[in-house]
Amino acid sequence: MSDPHEAGPRAAGAAQAAAAAAGDAYPRIVAALIRVTGDWTLAEDCAQEALVTALDRWPTDGVPANPGGWLMTVARNRALDVLRRAAIERRKLRDLAVQALTAATDDEVERPPGVAVADDRLRLIFTCCHPALALPAQVALTLRVVCAVPTERIAQAFLVSESTMTRRLTRAKTKISAAGIPFRVPSGDALGERLPGVLAVVYLLFTHGYNPDGEPAFADEAIRLARLLASLMPDQDEPRALLALALLQHSRRATRRDAAGELVPLDRQDRTRWDHAAIDEAVALLADLRQDGPYAWQARIAACHATARSVEATDWRRIATCYDRLAALEPSPVVGLNRAVAHGYAHGPASGLELLALARADGALDGYPLALAAEADLTARAGDGTRAAALFREAAAQAGSEVERRALLQRAAEAQSASH
Incomplete structure (x- = not known):
């Protein structure tokens, strides 16, 4: 009989193992099941049921040697069971899908941990980011299907109800099926045309988490996606550049607010608290670039800030x-x-x-608070503190968040004080 005092730690360990396995295996499982069944809802449901099963069994049975393969097996078997119970009129489609599942996922179940499944995950990302979908739908679908972010949290980020976001996600999946959007990575010239859109979605996801009132976990998910794209597309420079840019910006996350939660300008942040390991990784990524795309130049700009020992040394x-x-x-x-x-x-x-x-x-920049703040800063540095203070106050009135508004009002007070 097991010691009841060990049950709590064992359950906690199983939960941690399931969460770790889910981070890598969930999008792989969903992508594999979508590829062979064409059913997005079935794929997500089976992947989620596999995780629930793991949380139920692993505390008593122990964590398997290959958690991702175990989850793939359970999800695959659940999909097979659902398909076998499908209505008679879907028999032909069901049989084809069953054959594909049996043949296509055996190698994935047996694959050792850490071995990439490039094609399926890339297909999934490119399908979620298809230009036939509106950009907000692309971001939401990527969060839900690729990153496994709960619908409730996505809804909060988009300032809508969970039921509204559920309908939006359903419409996006339906459009993919109805429009016959292919589940594949484009090739040749088409890849060059589609890749910027995919990267734009990932970067928009990053900004959703990096903005002052954003969801921090979204920034982490975007970095994970950028890292995935960079590893799966080694011949493309811009995914690595985007990863470098996100790492450099996110390296300052611990210093962007003070103890009271107020924004701290770049020139006043404690640079010793920046994530220098992330900065070093980003600099190494930039050193390997062969072409100069827009993300490469943005990352080089961020690197100039991140590697300077002080504002004066920038x-x-x-x-x-x-x-x-x-x-x-x-x-x-x-x-x-x-x-x-x-x-x-x-x-x-x-x-x-x-x-x-x-x-x-x-x-195009009329009423844009950052444009007003930039003019205010330049005006203050030119010596007109009174005019600068008025511009900072105008920018504060247009600010998109309360924390930004307070920061701009603080700058207005400093400019006004300096003018006396």
């Missing part, structure tokens, strides 16, 4: 040059805004204000 001329290259490669109002700020620090506030005026000329 190489603003290098940053300004990187923004020049990025603006030529992928012009946008936000890139123009950031380029103006960089030139303002590299060549003086007058230069920055001139470029900022050009970036705002078409009206």
Whole structure:
């Protein structure tokens, strides 16, 4: 008879093992089942039931030597059982799927832990990020199916009810099936056309977690996805560049707020508390790039900040040059805004204000709080504290979150004080 005092620790250990296995195995299982059955709901349900079964059995039976393979077996058997119980009119489809499951997943069940299943997971990511789906649907579907984030948490991130998000996810899956969107990774020129969209979804997912009021776990999931893409697409530079960019930005996560929860500007953060292991990994990734894409230039800019020992040691001329290259490669109002700020620090506030005026000329940045804050900062550095304070207050009125509003009002008070 087992010792009842050991049950608690054993159950906790089993839960930890299931969670660790799920992080790697869940998207692999879902992807494999979608590939052979074409049924997204069935694939997710069977993968989730496998995890529930693991939590029920592992505390007493012990954690298997190959947890991912065990979960794959249970999920596959559950899918086989569901398909065998399907209605008669689906017999032909059922039989084909049963044959495919029996033939296609045996090697996956036996595969040792840590061996990548590149094709299925890439297919899943590219299918979730298909341009036929609206961008919010792509992000939500990627969170749910690839990252296994609960629907409730996705709904909270998108500020909708859980039932609304459930309907959106269902519509997205239905559209994939009804439109005959292929479950595959494009090749040749099509890959070059689709990859930027996939990377954009991953980066948008990262910003959902990195923003002041975002869900931190989403940033971690985005980094995991970027790492997966980089490992599964070694011939593509931009996935590695995106991973480097996310690592560099996320390396500052512990210092972005003070003890009271207020935002801490970059120039006031304690750089000794940055995640220097992540910074080193990102720098190594950048050193191996062979081509210069938009994420590569953004990552190089982030690296200039992350590797500087102090604000005064930041190489603003290098940053300004990187923004020049990025603006030529992928012009946008936000890139123009950031380029103006960089030139303002590299060549003086007058230069920055001139470029900022050009970036705002078409009206795309009107009412954008960061554009107002950039103008305020450059104006303060040019010596007009009163005007800068007014601009900071205007930016605060447009801020998207309360924590950003307070930070901008603090800057307004500092600018006003400096003007006296």
